Amino acid sequence: MRTAILLVSILTSSLLLTNITKISFAQETKKTDDPALVAPPINTHPGKEYADKTRLFQGIPGIERATNGRLWALWYAGGTGEGELNYVVLVTSDDDGKTWSAPKLVIDPPGPVRAYDPAIWHDPSGRLWLFWAQSYRWWDGRSGVWAITTEESDKENPKWSQPRRICNGIMMNKPTVLSNGDWLLPVAIWDQKAKDSIEHRFDLPKERGGNIFISKDNGNSFQLQGQTKVPQRTFDEHMIVERKDKSLWTLVRTKYGIGETFSEDGGKIWSKGSASSIPHINARFFIRRLKSGNLLLVRHNPENRKTRRDLTAYLSTDDGKTWQGGLLLDERPGVSYPDGVQSEDGTIYLIYDYSRTGDKKILMATFKEEDVLAGKPVSGKVRKRILVNQATGQKK
Secondary structure, eight states: OOTTOOHHHHHHHHHHHHHOOOEETTSOOOOOSOGGGSOOOEESSOOGGGSGGGOSOEEEEEEEEOTTSOEEEEEEEOSSSSSTTOEEEEEEESSTTSSOOSOSEEEOOSSSEEEEEEEEEEOTTSOEEEEEEEEESSOOSOBOEEEEEESOTTSSSOOOOOOEEEESBBOOSOOEEOTTSOEEEEEEEOOOOOSSTTTOOOOOGGGOEEEEEEESSTTSEEEEEEEEOOTTEEEEEEEEEEOTTSOEEEEEEESSSEEEEEESSSSSSOOOOEEOSOOOOSSOOEEEEOTTSOEEEEEEOOSSSOSOOOEEEEEESSTTSSOEEEEEEEOSTTEEEEEEEEOTTSOEEEEEEEOTTTTOEEEEEEEOHHHHHHTSOOSSOOEEEEEEEEOOOOOO
16 A cells, blocks of 8 residues: 555545445436436437537537447537536537538536536447536536436437436546446546535535546446545546556646546545646646557646647556657647547547637547657648537627
């Protein structure tokens, strides 16, 4: 056990586990007067009110790829920024990202409830999960992770399950599947204060942190496994890596860049959080185990650590101790929030947003490991600034 793991961490995790009950993914959402707990309609025929020309803001994307090559991308939009008018948009491409559909699905909860911070992920069986957070206005102190699934991600118009609420919190990054088959979901309860007291309906101090939920039955049920705490964390946006020695490494967004914490017992107890050696800014990053066994890290590479620019990909062959290469994907200020997936042939698809209220673009890049190591295109697979979507709405 690492010396940095404190007794207080053990007591805190034990208390959390005794207070969180197992949540069945099959159970129906109970009737409630709380609008944030009401399952929203899943709109698979979005009308003109969701057209590109109506959107004044959009960003925070995710991407997945079906076995037949079909790409899926999602993000959230609505209103002039983050707030109760936000909704989730899903689009698809069947030509490797050269062209993209209009919105195929929209999740837009009625009333003063926002749908935001979505994630998209294929589980080991090939089932596609669409996750999103749902909160009363901007932040009600609790939020909640919701999901729908489909077994038909290879089709242009798949059938989706009914929405289910998994737990309190926000999960905007992909789950991690451990070598033993367990799934870990990185779910956060923010420390941030709401904009007013009416909005902030819940105070959940024991749940605040970078929580780790686990499923041991392929997503049928979930329960709290443990909680990470990193000093100066901000929105968490944490990502979990299982290292080759089976220990877990979680990276967390912080005010100064990226913090880290470790677990030796499958995520129940975590070491005292500290600053990582990875240079970054206060923004989302992306880290993922590739099919080769190497780790991919996509982060900003700014000189002053304040500007969201110079989105760059790196590789590690030693479980994150050192990083190699450096493929610059987009150098412009205003690029942010990378998410990615790798195809069977090793091509990496990386999505991100650019100028959320200006150009309002969702962009994609493709590349391979050899491009990252070389720091320049060498594989013939490098494509940059591929347009997934551009909103064109203007304030009146």
